[in-house]
Amino acid sequence: MALDPETFDQLVQTVRRFIRERLVPIERQVDEADKIPDDIVAEMKELGLFGLSIPQEYGGIGLTVTEEVKLAFELGYTSPAFRSIIGTNNGIGSQGIVNDGTPEQKAKYLPKLASGEIIGSFCLTEPDVGSDAASLRTSARMDGNEYVLNGTKRYITNAPHAGVFTVMARTDPENKGAGGISAFIVENGLPGLKFGKADKKMGQKGAHVCDVIFEDVRIPADSIIGGKEGMGFKTAMKVLDRGRINIAAACVGVAQRLIEESLRYATERKQFGQAIANYQLIQAMLADSQTECYAAKMMVLDAAEKRDRGENTIQEAACAKYYASEMVGRVADRAVQIHGGAGYLAEYSVERFYRDVRLFRIYEGTSQIQQLIIAREMLKRFAG
Ligand SMILES: Cc1cc2nc3c(=O)[nH]c(=O)nc-3n(C[C@H](O)[C@H](O)[C@H](O)COP(=O)(O)OP(=O)(O)OC[C@H]3O[C@@H](n4cnc5c(N)ncnc54)[C@H](O)[C@@H]3O)c2cc1C
Numbered sequence: 001m002a003l004d005p006e007t008f009d010q011l012v013q014t015v016r017r018f019i020r021e022r023l024v025p026i027e028r029q030v031d032e033a034d035k036i037p038d039d040i041v042a043e044m045k046e047l048g049l050f051g052l053s054i055p056q057e058y059g060g061i062g063l064t065v066t067e068e069v070k071l072a073f074e075l076g077y078t079s080p081a082f083r084s085i086i087g088t089n090n091g092i093g094s095q096g097i098v099n100d101g102t103p104e105q106k107a108k109y110l111p112k113l114a115s116g117e118i119i120g121s122f123c124l125t126e127p128d129v130g131s132d133a134a135s136l137r138t139s140a141r142m143d144g145n146e147y148v149l150n151g152t153k154r155y156i157t158n159a160p161h162a163g164v165f166t167v168m169a170r171t172d173p174e175n176k177g178a179g180g181i182s183a184f185i186v187e188n189g190l191p192g193l194k195f196g197k198a199d200k201k202m203g204q205k206g207a208h209v210c211d212v213i214f215e216d217v218r219i220p221a222d223s224i225i226g227g228k229e230g231m232g233f234k235t236a237m238k239v240l241d242r243g244r245i246n247i248a249a250a251c252v253g254v255a256q257r258l259i260e261e262s263l264r265y266a267t268e269r270k271q272f273g274q275a276i277a278n279y280q281l282i283q284a285m286l287a288d289s290q291t292e293c294y295a296a297k298m299m300v301l302d303a304a305e306k307r308d309r310g311e312n313t314i315q316e317a318a319c320a321k322y323y324a325s326e327m328v329g330r331v332a333d334r335a336v337q338i339h340g341g342a343g344y345l346a347e348y349s350v351e352r353f354y355r356d357v358r359l360f361r362i363y364e365g366t367s368q369i370q371q372l373i374i375a376r377e378m379l380k381r382f383a384g
Pocket of ligand 1: 122123131155157363364366367369
């Protein structure tokens with residue numbers, strides 16, 4: 001259910017103020033320390049930011065996709081690491097349960113995810129299985145009234161902090177494709193559940209990723225999402241479909257910030273006796289960034305509105321993620337160029353954003369995988 005416009009507007013204003021006053025000033029500190037301060041995480045919990053997309057009946061704010069992307073435009077104004085800490089609870093770490101969980105599973109986990117009491121992570125990728133996710137090898141073997149999990153999941157966002165994992169594993173060893181996969185809810189702390197050391201990344205410092213290793217981890221049979229085997233790949237794809245619109249919105253938010261930084265620098269920096277913003281070659285870069293950012297924003301809003309109307313948005317979500325993540329890469333590159341030598345130095349935020357945005361073209365489906373999805377959907381729709 002959508003919030004009434006006044007309440008939603010208040011939420012946007014509150015989040016905007018929180019970002020400008022509390023997050024922007026510590027962006028560099030977070031990048032250098034590779035840690036988001038605990039008091040900031042506590043404030044995010046108080047603001048309800050961990051439960052934006054979780055239905056109100058389970059303690060969340062229950063935003064529609066359109067409302068969610070409008071808030072993501074705001075959140076994108078600051079370092080993506082801040083979005084990452086709340087991102088899994090609002091997206092891949094909760095939506096499997098929101099979409100396909102049994103009433104008992106929803107009641108048990110969603111309130112804790114909505115409040116931020118626990119962090120949720122999503123375990124699909126493996127050392128030998130990335131884009132071809134349907135070929136995953138982690139196994140879940142039935143033994144009595146339990147499943148026994150074995151395998152390794154790679155690059156799992158927020159895993160070092162997670163209390164609960166959505167884990168895709170193969171329940172049918174005979175079926176090597178998508179139909180042999182089931183999704184499970186796995187709580188942290190179980191015997192045999194281990195973690196690799198936190199990976200060192202190019203950007204988005206303060207957001208943490210590591211391997212999650214399952215060695216004969218025993219979980220109750222009712223941990224299977226939706227209570228039915230063989231549905232796990234569908235659950236994962238539904239989660240990613242919504243997630244793509246959200247990532248695209250985050251890209252728009254970061255692009256808006258980068259354009260603002262570029263305008264500020266271009267109007268302050270003087271060369272050849274005048275502000276560099278007066279030079280048409282600089283203006284061309286500004287205009288290209290603005291045009292592409294505007295196009296991406298419209299794509300995101302259109303995809304979100306279609307999804308809220310209940311339409312199939314596989315193609316639109318993939319188009320938006322593909323275009324917006326490539327767009328923000330170009331905008332970041334131009335922002336560095338407009339800053340000249342200063343753009344290459346850590347003192348200016350564009351250097352950090354340039355590294356941060358690179359990830360958007362890779363995770364939750366690379367640009368190449370988005371292209372394949374778009375073309376597959378085009379051909380399907382053409383064939384009727
Ligand atoms: C920081 C970070 C956080 C992440 N968080 C999570 C998470 O929380 N949970 C999770 O499950 N995963 C997560 N991932 C994994 C991420 O989703 C994968 O890295 C991504 O899907 C790509 O898989 P891969 O790295 O194995 O690359 P590969 O699949 O090996 O791809 C390598 C290259 O080949 C291309 N390629 C592959 N197949 C094709 C094809 N058919 N046609 C054309 N080109 C192709 C790709 O586009 C890419 O350019 C994260 C990754 C990172 C880096």
